[in-house]
Amino acid sequence: MQLSVDSIVVAAMDILDRYGLADMTMRRVASTLEVAPGALYWHIKNKQELISAIAERILDSADQADFDGAPAVDADHPAVTIARSCAALRQALLSHRDGAELVMAAMTQPDSTLRPRIVDAFTEELVGIGLDAATAHAGAQALLHQVFGATTFEQAALQNRELLSGDGASTSGAETSDPGVRLLLDALTWRD
Template sequence: MQLSRGSIVAAALDILDNYGFPDMTMRRVASHLNVAPGALYWHVANKQELITAIAEEIVSDVHHSDASVSPIQLSELFRTCLLRHRDGAEIVTASMSQPNSVVHSQVLDSFLRSISAQFHSRETTDMDLQSSAYGLVHLTLGSVLIEQSSKQYAADTGQEETAPKIELSRRSVELLLEGLRHS
């Protein structure tokens, strides 16, 4: 296999899915690809850049979504993308927390397009639209982060897994959008 940024991201996602974020190290990715760790740095500058590349892959369906997708559907798509990978929400949060995060901008822009298509009117301010996009992104991300952390805790401790709060999350999104409709 030819070493490339794509093959490195694929290997890192495989490690993420099988072992979790804490075990996804540059050394482990290199070992997984049967290369020396230094070989990775020709394609990714450091672990932070790798985290961003992984997060971009995780949220690519959201980033490439059409503006006609409703904010509720987009929130559900975002949730699905995050849940596809073990610790997906943690990786995306780590990427979004970096200064000038491309992933944060991409996801927020996707939500802003969706919300603007459905709610833009003379009475709705740009600040209201942006605040709603911000709220939906962080509401969904936080909800999934807690769900994935709870699932991992249950697995690690042998506790019974709590059911995901899908209906509560969806209703929270609906209430946020209802607030925008009435603002």
């Protein structure tokens, strides 16, 4: 196999999905690819860069997803489009073990563009339904916090149930929508 950024990211994502973020080490990735750990550093500078690359893939999957589940609001809600975006993001995070934790770790790295990418997209959608720029930006940040906080909590609960049951049940793909997103969108779109 030709070692590349893509092959490293794919191997790391497989480890992430099987064992979680804590066990996704550069040494384990190298072992999976049957190369010396030093060989990875020709392509990926460090674990933080690897985390960022995986986070980009997860967010790209949310952007490209054709979300077909039930968003947090009804189809006639003025913010149904952003509700679908929040649901697609949540679904992408849940599709990988520790997905929310990993993307949050990437967003907090210096010079990361991931957080502004999400906030700007949410802000644009909220401005598109008539909110002023300041309210839309604050609402976008609140939605980001809600989606990531709720998803992190949900992933931890799913993994704890898996550990306690011992049956190896999947920790991804929960079907329910996030009621916090609905509350925020109802508040943001409420008019006198």
